[in-house]
Amino acid sequence: MNDDKPAGPELQLTLDDATRSLRASLVPDAQVPRIDPFWVRDRLADAGFSEMKVRTDGVRSLLAHYNAGKAVSDLEIADCVDAALQVLVSPDALEARLTIAPPQGGRAATKAEVLEQLSLKGIHEGVLVDEINRAIADGQARELVIARGREAIAGDDGVLECLLPEIRARVPNVRACGRTDYRDLGEIQVVCAGDALMRRHPPTPGTPGVDVLGKPIAPRAGKDTRFASNLTGVRSADDDPDLLVAAIDGQPLQVRGGMMVEPVFTVDTVNMATGNIRYDGAVRVRGDVKAGMSIHASGDIEIGGVVEPATLESGGSIVVKSGVLGGIGQKDSNSHCIRCTGSFSAIYAQQARIEAGDSIFIDDLAMKCELTAANHIRLGLNRRGQVIGGLLRATLSIHARTLGAPNRIRTELEIGTDPALAGALQASTQARDSKESELLEMGKLLSFSDRYPDRIAPAVRLRAEQTAAALSADIEALRGEEVQLRQRLSLAQHARVNAERAIHDGVVVRMAESSLRIHGERGPTTVRLADQNLAVFALEDDSHLDDER
Template sequence: MDVSPNKGAGLSFRLDRAAAALFASVVPDPQAEPVDEPWLHAHLADEGYDKLRYLPMAITGLLAQYNSGNAVEALKIAEVVDAELSITISGDGMFAVLNIVPAQGGKAVSKADVLDQLTEKGVTEGILLDDINRAIAAGAAQNVVIARAKPAVHGADGRLESLLPAARSRVPRLTETGQTDFRDLGDILTVSPGQPLMRRVPATAGMEGITVLGTPIPAVAGKEVMFASKLAGAVIDPADPNRLLAEIAGQPVVVAGGMIVEPVYTVPAVNMASGNVSFDGSVVVRGDVAAGMTIKATGDIEIGGTADPCMLEAGGNIVVKGGALGGVGRKEHTDSLIRCGGSFTAGYAQQARVEAGDSIFIDDMAMQCELAAGNHIRVGNKRRGHIIGGQALATLSITGKVLGSPNRIATAFEVGVSPAMNRRMQELAHERDAHEKQLLDISKLLVFADRNPSRVDPKMVERACATAKNLSAEIEALRDEEQRLNDLVMLSQQARVIAEQAMYEGVTVLMGTHRYRLARDQGPAQIGLVGGTLDLLPPEAPPAAR
């Protein structure tokens, strides 16, 4: 700053604490040199007045009067301003925020000021002293949270925990992204009578929360889960109602609402000597199944050797550790078929007809087969992974290391929603509508009975309540299956046919009304919807769910 003795000559300042203002006076001095606003601000800072709130118009007027040689008496040019404090509480009482407008030469906000205002506003819970201290030290704050409610901790839903990690599941295992794993189902696990199967973990009530104003926040209790009323081969432990025990020896299978135990029938081989097998449970064949034989099981079928052209029907999974041979294109074995409600796994398949409710997994090769799966088909794990000739249909993905062959053998693939799935969705909707109508009728009866207790037999009311409970459970199960199928329909829009190593001319892909025929041999390739048209996907396209 210019320190010339004539600069600012005759200019003086007075801080009036009572008026909370800084006043300037000018006694004209003929020797005074003109000053400008930067000089004035620097001079005021040297005098210790730099933190005040200046009045720009007054500063301009003071400079004009001083430089014109006019006298000025007690012109107010700045104000002493205290810090401003405000606390706002959110409408739901979940937090309180602090705003501090910094002081300008006046009194700063103290911690006591903040705490006093919190008390005035009724804030008693969740006060954050460290955040208050930081705001006070800074001298300013903008929407700083200084009190936070303790939220309610909602209760955890009850759950059923398997005490047998290796137990197979009949519950659909498809994830939200449509993923499923190639798995070797291995040997059938067996349990003995009295062996623990599952434990029911009850729902929890949760923990109540509290707002910053001290108002309780109620917790939502978790949804309870119970063992299903009828679980074949299993019984609730008389000494512990939360534990499920095996009632018979057999194979444990996870189902909705618990676990069942299916009897296991074991046979060295199925041939003319053993006869056909029809069993309410699971069947284990240690050796081979001869041509023309039939095995029907409500549970799983496991074959340790090879299945020649035969009939295999299972409510659960089918595992053929050797290979599956079929009758596609062979007049003498036109009635051979493999059908299961779960997944089908085999070392290889040749001319086989396979229908799986879940997925089909073949380790080595599928040659001239007819394959249909509700979710995925994958050929190739540790071995070659060739799909040559025939047809393959799956909702979400068909994957092989090599699709087709250099000889251009016609190989057809179809992905997306099948007509059978559409029919099932319609059946579910009709069944649910019928149940809901029946439940409505029972509800009307119960309302009438409640208003006229003397006119309705109590036993009838008891039966109606039991029926209503069962109907509600069935409706919930139908809705769950409808939701699962709807999710599957959404996922099917991303369906893919994938060749991990090569795809050859002769491959045809269908998806609804769309059709694509491969015109030339490709290396690794994917075919799916591109802009509403079935086509080869670019190399950077994300892989389909597996």
């Protein structure tokens, strides 16, 4: 018995140097009537031609002829293919990428060829030689970065740096998270004429870049920021126009575009002897404000003692170091009110009507009061922090340690509604549209001046440029205002009532059309919207509030 297999047909392979193709000749063998592609592949490997690029049609013809019993002579079945390389430059000319298709029986790519391609394309900046060497060693690459330019670095915008350690800002204080920033509003800070208030840092031009072709890339210069033109009580330093100093003694207040100083009027007590006070600036009262008196101030008001049933109106914030005794329930209760565009702070309030354009902070007790705040109402920092009776309204949150009392006194809380916000947003949008229309007209005038410089007087062009710059600054400020207003409207949807310790029976919470009455006494509690209705939940962990304060 003979176990030897037939040797099979002999495939003769010849490499044509001229055409760099592999030719095959094959005579049919009766002992092996059929062959397949795997047989051909093995013969090529045995002969050392496995790296060549096989011609599929040639191999198919070889198999068809042999399997039909026909001889094959000088049939091209494979080719020698050299490595192919391509260098592409990115659209911004900051990168050059290399792709190398590996050879198939031909020559491998060389470093010299890559460098030649770079030279032909004019690439000579930021060439990464190590990456080229790695690609050549690997014999292949796919969009490998082999040259990288330097991007231009934009300049820093100009900024206004406050030089005072603590300064009160006359803007609503709304945190992105919607939480209350409970802080002691402090005393009225006073500066003297000549004190440094704020420094203007001009914008930087930026750092130029360069692309892989060696062309420079101009950076974007930072936006300039200048002191507003309507600041009062301040001036530029004589030897430094970028330094803002106090022109008078008074209270410094940070505003958009800089800082202003308001004069401070100080009095021991407001009573029948002093008369009512109406002052364009800040007012400081060391003692009490007696019943029936009034204070109207464009700036902050600070009261060192007690406010009896009286009227306080402030264009800034109001700080009462002691408490407020209002007149709700009395015959002339409507004639007494406390209003401020900023925040209000006091130790306690009883039967008082208080309205704040920002937030209301009462440390101890609010009893039978009407409190209205555009942002937050918060009770309790170092003392009881309890609300008993009355009506409290706040757009974003009402937060107290205890809400209501065990005797079920009716205490009404309203959150999440402030029609003034929507109106302010509409007014800001309309004002921006108007200024954008004016800016468009100024742009047309300046474009006409560019085309026909002899038809527009230089003085007219200068005024147009100044007007356009002022309009652009106003438009940017209005856009920022609109962003803040939209943020506040969004936060209003997440408004809530928090009771750190307890909320009693008799407390009613309202939000738009939804109303919820608390039944029974509850411990730490949050009331907020859930599925379009108010619902009661366990108080969320507010342990990190101390960090925010």
